[in-house]
Amino acid sequence: MRVVLAEDLFLLRDGLVRMLEAYDFEIAAAVETGPELTKALAELEPDVAVVDVRLPPSHTDEGLQCALAARRARPGLPILVLSQHVEQLYARELLADGNGGIGYLLKDRVFDADQFIDAVRRVAAGGTAMDPQVISQLLTRRSQDKPMGGLTPREREVMELMAQGRSNAAIASQMVITERAVAKHTSNIFGKLSLPPSDDDNRRVLAVLAYLDRG
């Protein structure tokens, strides 16, 4: 799998390259700046891009803007955005086109290599990987409202994992319950939130986020 990596800090870029290579990814390019990233995304057609939000030369949200522009040019281009801080505002912008293949994680998540690689693969496959912090922010806001209040603690837990972009199988193994129990929880959640049930992981997340967004 070919990856384009954009990160301006040498130590972090080097570490990410090593980690991705250790998990059999092919590094198509590892770049430092926004313009370089735009060029690499357009010319190298990677399977997935891992992008830092803040990049030179402007040191603003240049990485994010490049990623959004690249996805406008090539809808569905899988991009995993990394940042020192996560904001719902950015999560919304990334998810807005509804094409999937989007990840948005805190940089700390690279500490757990297995989980991080899992997220990269999920995004490359067209799924989503939302940082638990984004989800928990959304849920604290909504927990005061009635529809979310109707969920049992167990269902809330499933909901959080689901919103991060996990599949039923992944949720089952994380919560140490059977897949069938997860399926039951999810259909309950969809019922309580009056969302039409669907098998597609990605659409599930988008639907949940869109619903939460209405708050």
Added chain:
Amino acid sequence: MEAKRGRIGSALLAAGRGLVLSFAALAGSCTLFVLALVSIAMIPLGIGLLTTPYILQAVRKHANQRRLLAVTWSDVRIPVPYRPFPKDLRSGFTGQVERTTLMLKDPATWRDMRWMMVDMTAGYVVAVLASALMVYPVEGFVLAAGLWRVFRDDRYWYGFVPVDSQATGLAAAALGLAVFACGVLVSERLLRAHFVLARSVLAPTQEQELALRIDRLTETRHEAVDTAASELRRIERDLHDGAQARLVAMGMNLGTVEALIEKDPAQAKQLLAMARESSAEALTELRDLVRGIHPPVLAERGLGDAVKALALRLPIPCDVDVELPGRAEAPVESAAYFAVSEALTNAAKHSGAERIWVDLRHSDGALRFSVTDDGKGGASPGAGSGLSGIERRLGTFDGVMAVSSPAGGPTMVTMEIPCELS
């Protein structure tokens, strides 16, 4: 015809206002001037020390009333130049003595006194003239209508017209009409002249204005320096007790791991896990700290989006309306951001609101923003509250804050910082 009636109407209005002003000048200024003189004269006797602050306060109120009328009636702006009392003023008799001294030292007090003298003489005449020009003609018309009969034997002078017959009565009416026309033309201008006269005496000279400005700058600079210093202390403490301590623990754990890795791999692994946890916690702490110093979204996107991101983090639904065609300077953005942040925190914590609205725009050379909630109200910007902190923060940029929070709500905090957008 319409326009003519409009002119007569506004002239009549000006005449009425002139009448009000002449009362205020004669009754208000005259009384207060005498009281103030007596009170100041009594200071050596001691009694004056007690009464002077009250009377001078009343004088200021009287003058401020005139300033308000000047703006609303004739659009004449007269600045309010009084020096504020220091916040640590003592109470009781000593406080009263301090207050007296401070007020007597304030040049604005003496300007008030001078103004009252002018107001009850020249100011009064101008104001009376504004109304008399509209009232005097009435007498002329009444004379023509039949009142002249009363003066058939005893000649009456209406202006320069001796009235003793119908013909002279009509002449009086003609004069009245001329005066009336004259009144229509000038009474508004006379009213304005009254206020301009007041301004020329009340407004501080350029030198005094500069002195006031220097006072204000010194005060806000002190506050800015204090705030910056205490911020730095807080950051130092947070780093020292948080991230720094965790990094020390991490290094120690890693050292132990090095020693244990061959002897006891199981325990080494456990220590590694601990070290990783420490690094994650250190990161979280640093992230919170950074948010408190300069929020990343503000650096990346500017004020509008930073406030939107802030609103999304609130536990209460919050609508944000932003109309900013450009970006303000970084320090102004930062001050505005933290002011909004503080106001939002206050609203979320104390108001019991179910919804909050933030409005952010730039107009007339100032950044204007407001935070409104539908909570229970009763918020006051007293000392120690978050709101007084906002006021201090904005003060450095000549910004101001106003709070409207009646019991029962809603609460509206309005803030303003003069600045240009780039």
